[in-house]
Amino acid sequence: MESSLPAETLDQRQSSIDIDAKNFREAGHQLIDEIADFLSSIRDYPITAAPTPGMVRAKLPDTMPLAGTGAVSLLEESWKLLAENSLLNGHPRFWGYITSSPAPIGMLGDLLASAINSNCGAFVLSPMATEIEKQTIQWLGELIGYPAGAGIMVSGGNVANFIGFLAARKAKANWDIRKLGLGPQQGKWRIYTSAETHTWINKAADLFGLGLDAIRWIPIDADQKMNISVLEEKIVEDKEKWLIPLLVVGTAGSVGTGVVDPLKQIAVICKKHDCWFHVDGAYGGFAAALPELKELFQGIELADSIAIDPHKWLYSPLEVGCTLVKNASALTDAFSFHPVYYNFESKEEERTNFYESGFQNSRGFRALKVWLGLRQLGAEGHVKLIREDIALAQRAFQLMSSHEEIETFTQHLSITTFRYKPAGIDGKYGQEYLNKLNQSLLDRLQTGGEVFPSNAVLNGNFLLRICIVNFRTRLCDLETLLDVVTKQGKLIHEQMQKGAAFASE
Ligand SMILES: Cc1ncc(COP(=O)(O)O)c(C=O)c1O
Numbered sequence: 001m002e003s004s005l006p007a008e009t010l011d012q013r014q015s016s017i018d019i020d021a022k023n024f025r026e027a028g029h030q031l032i033d034e035i036a037d038f039l040s041s042i043r044d045y046p047i048t049a050a051p052t053p054g055m056v057r058a059k060l061p062d063t064m065p066l067a068g069t070g071a072v073s074l075l076e077e078s079w080k081l082l083a084e085n086s087l088l089n090g091h092p093r094f095w096g097y098i099t100s101s102p103a104p105i106g107m108l109g110d111l112l113a114s115a116i117n118s119n120c121g122a123f124v125l126s127p128m129a130t131e132i133e134k135q136t137i138q139w140l141g142e143l144i145g146y147p148a149g150a151g152i153m154v155s156g157g158n159v160a161n162f163i164g165f166l167a168a169r170k171a172k173a174n175w176d177i178r179k180l181g182l183g184p185q186q187g188k189w190r191i192y193t194s195a196e197t198h199t200w201i202n203k204a205a206d207l208f209g210l211g212l213d214a215i216r217w218i219p220i221d222a223d224q225k226m227n228i229s230v231l232e233e234k235i236v237e238d239k240e241k242w243l244i245p246l247l248v249v250g251t252a253g254s255v256g257t258g259v260v261d262p263l264k265q266i267a268v269i270c271k272k273h274d275c276w277f278h279v280d281g282a283y284g285g286f287a288a289a290l291p292e293l294k295e296l297f298q299g300i301e302l303a304d305s306i307a308i309d310p311h312k313w314l315y316s317p318l319e320v321g322c323t324l325v326k327n328a329s330a331l332t333d334a335f336s337f338h339p340v341y342y343n344f345e346s347k348e349e350e351r352t353n354f355y356e357s358g359f360q361n362s363r364g365f366r367a368l369k370v371w372l373g374l375r376q377l378g379a380e381g382h383v384k385l386i387r388e389d390i391a392l393a394q395r396a397f398q399l400m401s402s403h404e405e406i407e408t409f410t411q412h413l414s415i416t417t418f419r420y421k422p423a424g425i426d427g428k429y430g431q432e433y434l435n436k437l438n439q440s441l442l443d444r445l446q447t448g449g450e451v452f453p454s455n456a457v458l459n460g461n462f463l464l465r466i467c468i469v470n471f472r473t474r475l476c477d478l479e480t481l482l483d484v485v486t487k488q489g490k491l492i493h494e495q496m497q498k499g500a501a502f503a504s505e
Pocket of ligand 1: 097098155156157158159161198200251253254255280281282283284309321
């Protein structure tokens, strides 16, 4: 076939997407300077300007450009767009949901990973990156005291849990599930998890063919842990009905309140009833590295699989999660295929080809930012930071408890829950009023730019919640939180009372 372009054109090809060294340096230095200034003054920024979608859209180009823009000015403009219209989870007073401040070494790690652009699907495409990923997986297991046979880095907690779920599904099927699908056991498998479990379990039951009705929601006891007696009762009940208990999920740090389920007892029940034991340690798993919390996390080492999330409490920039499995072949058993178009095997030395251990085929080098963080701080450095986050959350609980306008509820790991309750109103305003007040208060706090908590709901009470996975937070930030909550809470209470008086006139 004849080429559609003349040979001279192709020979003198100049790629306009490439940036020459001079311009690359200029663009890069300028961007790094902006980021360095931003990081050193992040405390002075509002956490968010809370723009509306329309306000944000108005700042973007109206149409796709036909001609290009120079890299230096483009990056400068993009920096401004993002710095001025983002929620800054690296701010010392950001404690919403569970997203950590990103460690600067991880930012540079992502740049380095992109520059080499290793495809971590196969060893031959990413020799050093693959071995670094393997080492990172091994170190993460060691850090939390989990004897991992294998593992894989993924995009985050949800996917890390999905991988554990699918490894369980394959391991527990006594037929060729990869060929036949759920066929023989359609509608029979059951999974057991506490009512506090993150929504990944709903997605997994739905996506992977078991259906939502396969989930047995085990109630929590007074301290929000999975009720173990009910767990065993339900398993026995199901077996009597010829249903098949597939997997039990124990949560090591619940998303709402940070509670750790009784992992050891769950492990014993799983062994007795031949269930897969999966631990969701996406939030709290890394706290198992603290010697003083060994007892709380006892049993984590017995899990068949565990999800941990370096982009939460290891302070890696988004995205990076990790699944660890006990049995070295559990992931390849569930995911491996060998297409003819890959020449990835070697007769000499065994190679790890990560495309055989998970969903993805082409894979980025997520492990680098985690590996750099582990090397920059060491295990001890991470233990210190996590310990300080927990101590700050405990301090927050103490501070709030001794304030007459704050009611405290729970304190587990680095999560503290509380609500604003006007002084001297006992019996006068019920749950509905306080829920409304605290919902309005949360809206105001999340848009005010000074502090950023999120919420939890406990026994029908709408609570404010801080989750400190933030190496920039200091005690003075918690004092600011107390000031802002009480000031804004009082204002909203007064407005609500005025509104009520107005309505009754
Ligand atoms: C306990 C738990 N599991 C899973 C997840 C999901 O993690 P990701 O948002 O990284 O997918 C979260 C998120 O907060 C979580 O707290």
